[in-house]
Amino acid sequence: xxxxxxxxxxxxxxxxxxxxxxxxxxxxxxxxxxxxxxxxxxxxxxxxxxxxxxxxxxxxxxxxxxxxxxxxxxxxxxxxxxxxxxxxxxxxxxxxxxxxxxxxxxxxxxxxxxxxxxxxxxxxxxxxxxxxxxxxxx
Amino acid sequence: xxxxxxxxxxxxxxxxxxxxxxxxxxxxxxxxxxxxxxxxxxxxxxxxxxxxxxxxxxxxxxxxxxxxxxxxxxxxxxxxxxxxxxxxxxxxxxxx
Amino acid sequence: xxxxxxxxxxxxxxxxxxxxxxxxxxxxxxxxxxxxxxxxxxxxxxxxxxxxxxxxxxxxxxxxxxxxxxxxxxxxxxxxxxxxxxxxxxxxxxxxxxxxxxxxxxxxxxxxxxxxxxxxxxxxxxxxxxxxxxxxxxxxxxxxxxxxxxxxxxxxxxxxxxxxxxxxxxxxxxxxxxxxxxxxxxxxxxxxxxxxxxxxxxxxxxxxxxxxxxxxxxxxxxxxxxxxxxxxxxxxxxxxxxxxxxxxxxxxxxxxxxxxxxxxxxxxxxxxxxxxxxxxxxxxxxxxxxxxxxxxxxxxxxxxxxxxxxxxxxxxxxxxxxxxxxxxxxxxxxxxxxxxxxxxxxxxxxxxxxxxxxxxxxxxxxxxxxxxxxxxxxxxxxxxxxxxxxxxxxxxxxxxxxxxxxxxxxxxxxxxxxxxxxxxxxxxxxxxxxxxxxxxxxxxxxxxxxxxxxxxxxxxxxxxxxxxxxxxxxxxxxxxxxxxxxxxxxxxxxxxxxxxxxxxxxxxxxxxxxxxxxxxxxxxxxxxxxxxxxxxxxxxxxxxxxxxxxxxxxxxxxxxxxxxxxxxxxxxxxxxxxxxxxxxxxxxxxxxxxxxxxxxxxxxxxxxxxxxxxxxxxxxxxxxxxxxxxxxxxxxxxxxxxxxxxxxxxxxxxxxxxxxxxxxxxxxxxxxxxxxxxxxxxxxxxxxxxxxxxxxxxxxxxxxxxxxxxxxxxxxxxxxx
Numbered sequence: 024x025x026x027x028x029x030x031x032x033x034x035x036x037x038x039x040x041x042x043x044x045x046x047x048x049x050x051x052x053x054x055x056x057x058x059x060x061x062x063x064x065x066x067x068x069x070x071x072x073x074x075x076x077x078x079x080x081x082x083x084x085x086x087x088x089x090x091x092x093x094x095x096x097x098x099x100x101x102x103x104x105x106x107x108x109x110x111x112x113x114x115x116x117x118x119x120x121x122x123x124x125x126x127x128x129x130x131x132x133x134x135x136x137x138x139x140x141x142x143x144x145x146x147x148x149x150x151x152x153x154x155x156x157x158x159x160x161x
Numbered sequence: 162x163x164x165x166x167x168x169x170x171x172x173x174x175x176x177x178x179x180x181x182x183x184x185x186x187x188x189x190x191x192x193x194x195x196x197x198x199x200x201x202x203x204x205x206x207x208x209x210x211x212x213x214x215x216x217x218x219x220x221x222x223x224x225x226x227x228x229x230x231x232x233x234x235x236x237x238x239x240x241x242x243x244x245x246x247x248x249x250x251x252x253x254x255x256x257x
Numbered sequence: 258x259x260x261x262x263x264x265x266x267x268x269x270x271x272x273x274x275x276x277x278x279x280x281x282x283x284x285x286x287x288x289x290x291x292x293x294x295x296x297x298x299x300x301x302x303x304x305x306x307x308x309x310x311x312x313x314x315x316x317x318x319x320x321x322x323x324x325x326x327x328x329x330x331x332x333x334x335x336x337x338x339x340x341x342x343x344x345x346x347x348x349x350x351x352x353x354x355x356x357x358x359x360x361x362x363x364x365x366x367x368x369x370x371x372x373x374x375x376x377x378x379x380x381x382x383x384x385x386x387x388x389x390x391x392x393x394x395x396x397x398x399x400x401x402x403x404x405x406x407x408x409x410x411x412x413x414x415x416x417x418x419x420x421x422x423x424x425x426x427x428x429x430x431x432x433x434x435x436x437x438x439x440x441x442x443x444x445x446x447x448x449x450x451x452x453x454x455x456x457x458x459x460x461x462x463x464x465x466x467x468x469x470x471x472x473x474x475x476x477x478x479x480x481x482x483x484x485x486x487x488x489x490x491x492x493x494x495x496x497x498x499x500x501x502x503x504x505x506x507x508x509x510x511x512x513x514x515x516x517x518x519x520x521x522x523x524x525x526x527x528x529x530x531x532x533x534x535x536x537x538x539x540x541x542x543x544x545x546x547x548x549x550x551x552x553x554x555x556x557x558x559x560x561x562x563x564x565x566x567x568x569x570x571x572x573x574x575x576x577x578x579x580x581x582x583x584x585x586x587x588x589x590x591x592x593x594x595x596x597x598x599x600x601x602x603x604x605x606x607x608x609x610x611x612x613x614x615x616x617x618x619x620x621x622x623x624x625x626x627x628x629x630x631x632x633x634x635x636x637x638x639x640x641x642x643x644x645x646x647x648x649x650x651x652x653x654x655x656x657x658x659x660x661x662x663x664x665x666x667x668x669x670x671x672x673x674x675x676x677x678x679x680x681x682x683x684x685x686x687x688x689x690x691x692x693x694x695x696x697x698x699x700x701x702x703x704x705x706x707x708x709x710x711x712x713x714x715x716x717x718x719x720x721x722x723x724x725x726x727x728x729x730x731x732x733x734x735x736x737x738x739x740x741x742x743x744x745x746x747x748x749x750x751x752x753x754x755x756x757x758x759x760x761x762x763x764x765x766x767x768x769x770x771x772x773x774x775x776x777x778x779x780x781x782x783x784x785x786x787x788x789x790x791x792x793x794x795x796x797x798x799x800x801x802x803x804x805x806x807x808x809x810x811x812x813x814x815x816x817x818x819x820x821x822x823x824x825x826x827x828x829x830x831x832x833x834x835x836x837x838x839x840x841x842x843x844x845x846x847x848x849x850x851x852x853x854x855x856x857x858x859x860x861x862x863x864x865x866x867x868x869x870x871x872x873x874x875x876x877x878x879x880x881x882x883x884x885x886x887x888x889x890x891x892x893x894x895x896x897x898x899x900x901x902x903x904x905x906x907x908x909x910x911x912x913x914x915x916x917x918x919x920x921x922x923x924x925x926x927x928x929x930x931x932x933x934x935x936x937x938x939x940x941x942x943x944x945x946x947x948x949x950x951x952x953x954x955x956x957x958x959x960x961x962x963x964x965x966x967x968x969x970x971x972x973x974x975x976x977x978x
Contacts, residue, residue, distance in 0.1 A: 181294050187290070209460075230671060234670055
């Protein structure tokens with residue numbers, strides 16, 4: 024095979040591999056992603072066994088801790104439907120009533136359970152050069 | 162206080178104007194003889210070529226290149242270096 | 258004073274506008290004095306912004322609460338050190354820091370190239386001033402650091418306690434230096450395309466700036482990881498957070514560029530690729546800056562300042578459009594001079610390395626912006642988590658480490674298969690030996706990825722060791738020096754090569770640390786009462802007794818908290834005492850009057866103070882979340898709220914502290930034992946050391962300008978080099 028053909032073959036092989044890998048990447052991202060839902064959407068759409076990313080505000084007065092389990096409710100940012108859930112795992116420092124949180128939940132029976140160490144609290148609305156989120160993924 | 166700030170601001174503006182305007186006042190249209198892009202370019206190419214020759218030498222001495230490969234590459238690199246040196250010579254003799 | 262600061266900003270804007278005009282006019286008309294004037298405009302900008310920065314810094318140090326940013330982020334009770342750093346904790350202040358650092362680094366870069374690359378530098382000046390002007394305009398029109406309120410409030414809100422850590426002083430300036438330094442190669446890259454000069458001279462200059470950018474950005478990233486690990490309460494150093502990813506992406510393309518630049522230097526190949534990498538790195542750096550400040554990625558860091566999103570999108574779109582146009586219109590001049598000689602060559606290993614790095618960058622880019630992508634394609638926002646990132650980045654990282662061990666033993670241009678086999682023998686044996694040991698001692702177990710990484714690192718160690726050994730031997734044969742002297746001389750005369758080898762070694766050490774600490778970690782989260790203990794890995798941790806400290810003056814971390822509740826922990830292994838840890842949680846005052854006179858003293862952002870025993874083989878990490886919501890303690894707060902005026906409120910806190918010490922409620926603890934975490938930081942230090950060796954200017958004996966007048970002299974000069 025002359026050099027020029029060899030080069031073309033190499034190029035084709037390299038490009039095909041890249042396209043294949045990229046496709047695998049794109050496909051798995053869509054299937055592995057957790058959809059982000061607000062409490063009102065979650066109540067409507069949640070199916071048992073699937074993980075969802077619940078985003079909303081912690082309802083004042085709903086935070087109770089019993090041992091290792093933290094119970095609290097998450098409400099739409101604009102108010103309205105609130106979803107109670109039980110969460111086990113590390114609680115980030117900024118967590119408190121009124122703060123915006125993101126927590127991965129699963130529907131178990133008629134209640135929602137937070138996935139272990141998936142609670143993220145958004146830093147307060149004022150800008151800070153804040154550190155990487157309080158994301159627990161141990 | 163407001164007066165002091167205004168004074169400082171004026172001083173700043175003045176200093177900036179002097180710094181930025183200096184070249185304009187100094188050389189009115191005089192061509193810059195020190196600027197020689199071709200020579201800079203050739204000198205940089207020469208240094209890079211010297212480095213390549215040394216790299217090839219080190220490659221050979223640390224056992225990565227066979228003798229035949231090294232001699233071929235070395236000869237090629239030296240020829241390329243000589244070509245650059247020739248070009249440089251022509252340039253400097255032109256200026257001289 | 259605020260007036261002076263704002264006047265500086267306006268002056269800065271004027272100087273930028275003038276500088277852009279003068280540089281462009283100078284380079285187009287050939288009138289050098291205008292290009293020169295344009296360059297001095299950059300120096301002037303640096304001076305003006307220094308004054309502006311000093312004005313702001315002084316306002317913080319003097320507690321001038323008339324300044325809105327000072328009132329929002331500082332207070333009389335914030336310790337001095339953190340007041341100084343609070344300058345860059347706000348949107349406005351951080352923009353000023355960015356612009357100031359940009360002007361400083363640009364001044365340095367333009368000063369260093371003042372005698373060469375005149376036309377390229379002139380265009381670069383215009384582009385850098387364009388960036389400067391952009392950031393100054395943001396401050397003038399959107400986020401003014403010198404905005405004031407009259408009358409000035411008597412006290413400020415205080416620096417967010419989450420930021421009251423020493424690393425807070427260094428991490429942002431280091432990271433911003435990295436980001437701003439990335440724009441300099443971008444400017445010189447665009448300048449080179451505009452001036453149609455992409456050649457050896459340009460390569461020399463741009464390598465230095467890219468290396469500096471890479472170094473600072475890398476340090477900034479590592480410092481951020483260290484901050485996250487040792488000072489935040491979750492015990493991890495990397496969470497694939499959007500902000501972390503944003504800083505990693507330009508670093509990856511920068512690494513690729515540093516390698517592929519060498520190919521262009523030697524063979525005149527990959528010009529389009531290199532220019533694209535340089536432009537991509539700069540654009541990714543701007544995107545990184547933008548990500549932190551806009552509301553585009555809703556998931557994690559949706560800060561306020563959504564108004565800044567639009568100008569940034571416009572800038573990035575302009576950068577992308579401009580870059581594409583330049584590369585396409587100059588493609589004739591970017592044609593390769595040669596082709597790849599052989600697949601078995603250092604060039605082709607570098608190419609592979611580039612592909613892996615760009616692939617990594619693409620994976621991270623996709624995952625980070627996925628919420629936007631999914632929204633665009635499916636109408637629903639969805640995000641991918643760390644497991645998805647890990648799945649793709651870990652194999653790529655393995656390949657990268659392996660390549661970094663293969664590259665050093667492959668020659669430039671071409672190599673025979675026999676030669677390659679001979680040179681790869683020892684490194685392969687090292688890897689095999691490591692595998693045998695790991696399997697034999699049972700460490701490998703089911704941790705195949707970690708084992709693979711350890712073997713790859715052993716491979717790199719073997720390869721680098723072999724290179725140093727052989728090189729020293731050559732030097733000794735040539736110059737007859739003793740081994741240590743020969744080694745030093747070898748490195749001094751071949752800084753780029755051996756500095757690079759040290760960097761590779763550092764990266765291997767770093768990845769060993771990452772692999773070990775992720776795969777072999779033991780963690781435990783549970784509630785404990787005094788006297789109780791738990792096992793974490795091979796260690797036993799016992800909660801000895803509670804601690805409580807009061808008043809800003811005496812808090813353990815000197816961060817200005819009003820109350821600090823913690824614990825004394827005794828860590829033992831097989832009965833032998835290992836260390837004593839003192840984790841605590843600091844409670845800070847807030848301005849919320851609704852919490853009551855006592856409540857408001859502790860209603861602020863609580864911050865966990867981690868206690869850690871760091872060692873070369875493992876870290877024992879602990880954090881505590883004391884139950885301040887316990888009914889007994891809350892009763893004291895409520896009684897205090899009802900009966901005590903604000904000036905006496907501390908009395909209630911003293912009672913609370915006493916109550917906590919006497920009847921401590923169950924506290925939630927988080928313990929982690931991670932092996933080899935220290936290797937990550939050590940690896941980083943080795944990388945920095947190697948980078949410094951590589952960029953340090955070579956001794957003059959090598960760079961002496963050989964005044965060549967004849968070929969004979971040239972040949973002799975070459976032999977001596």
